[in-house]
Amino acid sequence: MTAVRSGGVVPDARHGHAGPRRTGARRGGAPRGRVQRGGAGRGGARAEVVLGLIYAGGLAVLALWWHGTSSVVGTAGWLTDAARITGLLAAYGCAVMLALMARVPALEGGVGTDRLARWHAAGGRYTVCLALAHVLLVIWGYALTSRTDVVHQTGTLVFHYPEMLKATLGTLLLFAVGIASMRAARRRLRYEVWHLIHLGTYLSIFLVFFHQVANGAQFVGQPLAEAFWYALFVGVSLVLAWYRFVLPVARNLRHRMRVADVRFETPGVVSVYVTGHRLDGLRAEPGQFFRWRFLMPGMWWAANPYSLSAPARDGMLRITVKAAGDHSRGLARLRPGTRVWAEGPYGALTEARRSQRRVLLLAGGVGITPLRTLFETMAGDITLIYLARTPKDLALRGELEAIAARADRRVLCFVDDPSEYSMPLTGEALRAVVPDVAERDVYLCGPPGMADAAHRALREAGVPARRVHHESFEF
Numbered sequence: 001m002t003a004v005r006s007g008g009v010v011p012d013a014r015h016g017h018a019g020p021r022r023t024g025a026r027r028g029g030a031p032r033g034r035v036q037r038g039g040a041g042r043g044g045a046r047a048e049v050v051l052g053l054i055y056a057g058g059l060a061v062l063a064l065w066w067h068g069t070s071s072v073v074g075t076a077g078w079l080t081d082a083a084r085i086t087g088l089l090a091a092y093g094c095a096v097m098l099a100l101m102a103r104v105p106a107l108e109g110g111v112g113t114d115r116l117a118r119w120h121a122a123g124g125r126y127t128v129c130l131a132l133a134h135v136l137l138v139i140w141g142y143a144l145t146s147r148t149d150v151v152h153q154t155g156t157l158v159f160h161y162p163e164m165l166k167a168t169l170g171t172l173l174l175f176a177v178g179i180a181s182m183r184a185a186r187r188r189l190r191y192e193v194w195h196l197i198h199l200g201t202y203l204s205i206f207l208v209f210f211h212q213v214a215n216g217a218q219f220v221g222q223p224l225a226e227a228f229w230y231a232l233f234v235g236v237s238l239v240l241a242w243y244r245f246v247l248p249v250a251r252n253l254r255h256r257m258r259v260a261d262v263r264f265e266t267p268g269v270v271s272v273y274v275t276g277h278r279l280d281g282l283r284a285e286p287g288q289f290f291r292w293r294f295l296m297p298g299m300w301w302a303a304n305p306y307s308l309s310a311p312a313r314d315g316m317l318r319i320t321v322k323a324a325g326d327h328s329r330g331l332a333r334l335r336p337g338t339r340v341w342a343e344g345p346y347g348a349l350t351e352a353r354r355s356q357r358r359v360l361l362l363a364g365g366v367g368i369t370p371l372r373t374l375f376e377t378m379a380g381d382i383t384l385i386y387l388a389r390t391p392k393d394l395a396l397r398g399e400l401e402a403i404a405a406r407a408d409r410r411v412l413c414f415v416d417d418p419s420e421y422s423m424p425l426t427g428e429a430l431r432a433v434v435p436d437v438a439e440r441d442v443y444l445c446g447p448p449g450m451a452d453a454a455h456r457a458l459r460e461a462g463v464p465a466r467r468v469h470h471e472s473f474e475f
C-alpha cells in the first residue's frame, strides 16, 4: 500500500470539496461555520444497562408464569407449562425485537445502530426458536392431556380455541420471516425484498397477540397480568409509531430537504449535497448517518443509510457514496432540486464515545465518510490512517490534507497498489506509524475484511477493546 503522508507523493489534488460551488458553501472542509453538537448521541443508554434491562424483563416474565402456576403435575403438565414458558418468552422476545428497531434516539446514540441490529438478529433467532418450541410443546402437552393424537389435537387447537386461527397465521408468518432471514436465504434475496418480508413481523405479532390474552393461563382471570401485557405491547407500539412514523414525517415536512448538488469525487464515488429549512434543528453529530430516500423515479421506494461526510453547517448536509448496487449507483443521476426524505440522525460513532485526548481514526475505503467529519471536528491530538486500493480511490483526500495542514493533525494514506506504499494491518505496523496507539481511542470504519484485520491488529498493538469504536456499514 502507498504510504502517502499529507502532501505526499501520489498526486491527487483534483478532488475534495466541502461544499457545492453553486450554493457558495465553503471549500476544503474548513472548520468555520457552526458544527452541531449535543444531538442524539449524547447521554445515550449504555449497552450493558440495556442488556441488563432486557434480561430483567425476561425474569419478570418468568415471575409471571411462576405467580400464575400453582403446581405442575405429570408429563402432560410439564410439557404444557414448558409451552407456557416458551410462549411467554417468545412473545416478550417479539416486544424486545420491536423495541430494538424502534429507532429510539437514546438506544441509537448509546448502543449504536449496528450493534442494535446484531442484537435484533440474534434475538430474532431465539424468539423464532422459542415460538417453534411453544407450538410443538403445546400440541404435545394438550394431546397427552386429552389422550388424542397430535394431528387431531392440532386441528382442535387451531379451529376450536379462541383467537387461534389468527395466531396460527401469525406464527406461520413469523416462521417465514425467520426462514427469509437465514443466511443462505438472505444472501439470495435483494435487500429490499428481504426487508419487505421482514416487515411482515408487525402483522405477525399483531395476529398472535390476542391468543395470548384469550388462552394464556397467566392472563385468563388475572386482570393485573393482562394489564401488564397490554401495557408492554401497546407501549412498544406507541414508541415504534412515534419514532418510525410520526417523528420522521414531522421532521421531513419541517425541513423540506432537496438535493443542492452532486459532485464526482473519485471513480464510482459521488458526493451529494442536501439543503433544507432549518437543518440545524436535526442536531446531526459528526460521525452519524441518515437513511436517505430520494424522491425520483426508480429511487423513491428505497431508503439507504449513508453517513454525513462533512459536518452539518450553513444549512447543508453532505454524503459521499461509493457505487455498490442500484441505490448507491443511482445517486450519480440525482439532479439539483430533487426532494429528499431523510430519517435520522442515527449512529453512535460520535465524540460522545471518546475517553482519551489522543485519537486514531482508522478508515478503509468509503468508511472514510464518518471519520472525515470527525477528523475535522474533534479537538486534541488526532491522527487519521486512511487505507484504499489505489491512490485514485482515496476519496476526499484533498480536503483531508487541507484539514491536516490547517488544524495541525496527521493524515496517513496507504494504498494496496503501488505496493511500495502499503501498510499491513498488524499491531507492529500500527505501532510503527502511531507509536502511542495503545493510549488512544480508535474510531474504525471500513469494509468487513478490513475491519476484522483492524480489530486483530489493534488488539496486538495493545488497544483495549473498550476504546475501539467501530461502525459497520453492513446490517
Ligand SMILES: Cc1cc2nc3c(=O)[nH]c(=O)nc-3n(C[C@H](O)[C@H](O)[C@H](O)COP(=O)(O)OP(=O)(O)OC[C@H]3O[C@@H](n4cnc5c(N)ncnc54)[C@H](O)[C@@H]3O)c2cc1C
Residues within 6 Å of the ligand: 113, 191, 289, 303, 304, 305, 306, 307, 308, 319, 320, 321, 322, 323, 324, 325, 326, 327, 328, 329, 347, 366, 369, 370, 471, 472, 473, 474, 475
Ligand atoms: C450505518 C451505515 C452507514 C453507511 N454509510 C455509507 C457512506 O457514507 N457511504 C457509502 O458509500 N456507503 C455507506 N454505507 C453502505 C451503503 O448503505 C450501502 O453500500 C448501500 O446501501 C448499498 O445499497 P445498493 O442498493 O447500492 O446496493 P445493494 O447491492 O442493493 O446492497 C449491497 C448491500 O448493502 C446493504 N444494504 C442495501 N440496502 C440497505 C439498506 N437500506 N440498509 C442497510 N443496508 C443496506 C446490504 O447489506 C446489501 O447486501 C453505510 C451503511 C451503513 C449501515
